[in-house]
Amino acid sequence: MHQTLSLIPALPLAGFLILSLLGRRLPNRLVALIGAGVISAAAIIAIWLGISFLQAPPDSGAYSVELWRWMSVANFNCSFSLHVDALSLVFVFVITFVGALIHIYSAGFMKHDRDYARFFASMNLFVCAMLLLVMADNLVLLYLGWEGVGLCSYLLIGFWYETTANVQAANKAFYITRVGDTAMAIGFFLLFRELGTLDIPAIQKLAPEHFTSGSPIITAIALLLLAGGMGKSAQVPLQTWLPDAMAGPSPVSALIHAATMVTAGVYLVARMHVLFQLSPLVMSITAVIGALTLFIAGCSAMVQTDIKRILAYSTISQVGYMFLALGVGAWSAGVFHFFTHAFFKALLFLAAGAVIESLHHEHGIFKMGGLKNKMPLVFYTFLAGAAALAALPLITAGFFSKDQVLWYALSANGGNPLLWIVALLGAFITAFYTTRLMLVVFWGTEKTHVGELPGRLMTLPLVILAILSICAGFIEWPHNMLHITLFSDLVQKVLPPVVEAEPVPSEALFQLIAVVATFSGVFVGYLLYRKNTSIIESWKQTPAMVWLRDFFYTGWKFDELYNILFVRPFVFITQLNKQDVIDKIYAGIVSLFQRLNGIFSVSQDGSVRTYVIGVLIGIIFILALQLIL
Known part of the structure; x- marks a missing residue:
């Protein structure tokens, strides 16, 4: 088992080395076979590992292996060790499984690109770095994976470097995330000064004994780690890099938004929950940042005209929900929303890539239209992802995870009515811009001729992700409906359970309010972009509405x-x-x-x-x- 554990990151690393050194000499079919094959093999091993973990959990609660002693200086010792518990198992599964589907899709999407091998080499390294991040037994190895993810995002966002705007987008992502990375590194230094170790299990054991709850030093450390998470996960005020990151190919966007870089901050906060729990102030700040982010990004998504930028702002908003859940102490709910979000957001980006490719690289949604009958498979899979993003009740995975976040934003010990109201408003906005996106792109008249339709390598991952976007939420139901808590039962072996405030309000009532908010967003979107489009035209003549639209369009002028x-x-x-x-x-x-x-x-x-x-x-x-x- 221990040797198998090391194969999960080793296989993508081997793919990167082979393709980097020999890729230009290999035919494209072999390049794709190696690039997608190593990730698929890692996914199979991860699934087998997960089944073994569920059937016979290890006595220690985790699989661990020390590969070698990395460095030993004075009283500092660091080993190259891997550690997989229930939390990291969820992330490993998502990274490898969704990553494998994206790689398979890429084999068809990038088939005409002259840098085919360089693309797959960079994608393999990206997955390897993210796996090291979530499997690391210590913060030094985690930081290696963290910086590796940053490097690969730079390489892939600026993959088509002949265009100046793409290079600028890559530089912007690198510079802004560097702010958070530097803060996080300082937090690690303070943590080592206080505890004398950077081993994650040791920190989790020593921190409650060493730090006093709410003390200035633990607050400073938690804030610095939060800043690192905010940079990688594009949370306010470090969110401006992510919409510009759409300069990369669509598979890169899917990988960044669904399975790798953007979720790194969520993992960091969840993994270091012991430190955050010792600082109630930082927990509150985390919740507020999540609430602000989901609202600000949602407003910007409402007015974007580039299909990928709509989805980019949507990702910022949905990760805001995750941070909100973590901030109020609903740890399992935050990770559960990451789990479901990975499927429907990967699906939406890949389906958007298929649309863009078939429409001769057109990104503007108002130059699309009428694709419902022209691209039926893409339409139905995109509809599944859009429904999950809008959180249509009981039939989509997004409902089950977002319902938990909304409920705990109000009922958890760290929640309050204001956070719930902002999250509820975000749910309305999400349903609105999702409906707008669907109606403009797939209904109406055809404005751009549809060229070559996507092949099987591109459509098979869409079908699989569409199924998961509908069904993946069924493993965790609301408590007042069915007592099915498979996901929370798993992750709460590592993460603490939610502490609810007293008295607990009626869950059914607030669920009903959330459902009404969702359908209201759908109705308003239908009214403005299908039933009575003249309302939008009249708004365009109003200076105040034009200014507000421009304000949202430019990302609130950040x-x-x-x-x-x-x-x-x-x-x-x-x-x-x-x-x-x-x-x-x-x-x-x-x-x-x-x-x-x-x-x-x-x-x-x-x-x-x-x-x-x-x-x-x-x-x-x-x-x-x-x-x-």
């Missing part, structure tokens, strides 16, 4: 704000510092050698006669010296 607060002052300082004293020293050295070069180069005039005379003069000079001496 980029402009950061440009004023950070970019311009930094550029101004660098321009002032361009001619500082140190630079003048080196400029003087350069000027000196340029003058010497000008002097000595006089003798190098290209004339052979001059060179011969110079040699003769040298010989005569040497002979004269010998005679004199």
Whole structure:
């Protein structure tokens, strides 16, 4: 079992090495077989590992293996060790299984790209880095995977680097997430200073004994770790990189949003829950950040016109729900929403990629239309994903996970009515922009001719993900409906159960309110974009509505704000510092050698006669010296 554990990240790493070194010499079919094959093999091993874990749980509650001693300096020891418990098992399954489907889809989607091998090599490394992150036994190895994910996102977002905007998007993702990464690294240093270890099991054991609840040091550490999670998971105020990350190919978008990078912050907060529980202030901040993010991103998604940017803002919003759940202490609910979200968001991005590819790389939804009959398979699978995103009750996976988040936002010990109201409003907004997306893209008249339809390599993953988008939520039902709690029973072996406030309100009543909010969003979307489109046209004539639309469209002007607060002052300082004293020293050295070069180069005039005379003069000079001496 221990050796099998190490194969899960080793297989994607092997695929990366083979494709990096030999990919250009291999035919595309073999490249795809290696790239998708190693991830599929890792997924099969992960499923077998999960079945073994469920049938005969290990006595320690986790599978662990130490591969080698990594470093030992003074009193710091760190090993390259893997650790899989119930929490990491969920993430490993999602990363490998959804990752394998995305790789299979990519074999068809990227078949005409000239950098086919480079794409699959980068995707394999991406999966390997994320697996190391969630399987790490210590924070140093976790940080290695964390930075590996950041590197791969840079490589894949800017994959089509010939376009300047793509390079800028990759740089933006790297710079903004670096802010969170730096904060997290400082948090690790403080944690080691306090506890003398970075081993995760040791931290979970020592932290409650060492730290006093609410103390300044534990609050500082938790805040720094939260900042790291906010950067990777694109939470306010570090969310601006994610919509621009749509510059990468559609499979990259699916991998980033569903199975890898964006969920890293959720995993970090859940994994280090012991530290967060010791700081009630940081728990409240986490919940507030999640609530703000889900509302701000949802508003922006309502007015976007690029199909992938709509889904990007949707991801930011849905991860906000996860952070909200974690912040109120509903740990299993947050992870459950990650679980269901992975299926329907991967489905939506892959289906959007199929639409874009068939419409000759068209991204604008208002240049689409009439695809319901032209692309029926894509339509029905996209509809399944959209229904799950809107959380249609009882028939979609998204309902079961989002219902838990909404309920605990009100009833959990860390919840309150204001958080619930914001989450409820977010549910209405989600249903609205999802309905808008479906109606504009698949109904109406055809505006762009449909070209080549996607092949089986692209449609098979869509069908599988569509089924899971409907059925994956059935493993965890609301308590007042059915007593089926398979998911929470699993993860609560690692995560603490929810502590509900007293008195507990009527769950059925608030579920009904949430259902009404969802169907209200669907109805408003239908009214504005199908039944009575003249309302939208009249709004376009209203200056206030136009300003509000532009405000939401530009992501609440966060980029402009950061440009004023950070970019311009930094550029101004660098321009002032361009001619500082140190630079003048080196400029003087350069000027000196340029003058010497000008002097000595006089003798190098290209004339052979001059060179011969110079040699003769040298010989005569040497002979004269010998005679004199």
